[in-house]
Amino acid sequence: MRNDSVKVGVIGVGHLGQHHVKHYAGLPNADLVGIYDSDRERAESIANKTQSKVFNDLETLLDAVEAVSIVTPTRFHSDVAERCISEGKHVFIEKPITKTLEEADKLLLIAKEKGVLIQVGHIERLNPALLALKPYTLNPKFIEIQRLAPFTSRGTDVPVVLDLMIHDIDILLSLVDSPVKTIRATGLSILTDSVDIAHARIRFGNGTVASIMSSRVAKDKVRKVKIFQRDLYATIDLLLGLTEVYKVVNNPDDNPDALITAPFDYGGSERFIAYEKPATTSGDALKMELDNFIKSVQGKETPIVTGKAGRDALKVAMDIQRMIIQDIH
């Protein structure tokens, strides 16, 4: 292990936390010191699989590390993160950052006082299909996002807006460089006492409109983003890792990357629609996220999703959730 490796621990080693453990164990800049889970049996079983050390309590783990991943159910993020940050530890918090805005604001404040990093696990930002749009100049006018998932009891400690839709809110805020102006939203409870299906229409200050729909009552998983702007239409399948772009060009020879170019006759002048499938890079998004966290702790990179970005996504999610509650009562 190199001397400048970051000593890191994982708190909460359930469905997702076990993958944090696996990736830290393989990252060259990270020194996985150990794990803590309030379910001792669960911790032992993950420790056996990953040859990691189990800590009996949070305090002892914190004494031994510089940074942690917090992968507990969302309702515990705030308490656990506050304890870690107060001890001067850098924190990677799984999404959503917390379950209330007040909790998120408090964490940002104490992190600033203590001079530590907060990074938030909005993993879709590293989805190769979304990263494939980098070469394009985006100026979206309308964005449609749909996320459907079959029901599982995991994540139901929060409404679907905080569990699933928040991924897309974060994507949206990263695509539109303008403040949210108005939100209209509606939703329904189907299987839980909380909101299981949600739809929101968001208008930004620059006129961009987004329609986002999330449901945890579905037969199959769907995760699709569609972007419309002047002379360009892009569809991104986050699940399949497929990005397709249709754009209007004046000369078919200008676009050697196009797979197909077809004439497009409108308004008297012939132009062309070029169909492109931009290359996607392979790579595990979680591993890339944690690598970015470790390098950010080392001062070699900056966090892809900051605590502030996690807080901003939560703010929009809370506004949507509030509107849904008003709408259904």
Ligand code: NAD
């Ligand atoms: P999970 O229920 O499978 O695992 C949570 C683990 O935390 C359990 O082992 C539990 O015993 C442990 N735990 C509970 N309270 C604790 C505490 N106070 N201290 C230490 N350990 C504690 O949940 P999960 O599906 O792994 O989700 C965990 C978090 O990850 C949630 O916030 C969820 O929103 C997020 N998540 C993110 C993504 C993503 O795509 N980025 C995907 C799934 C889950």
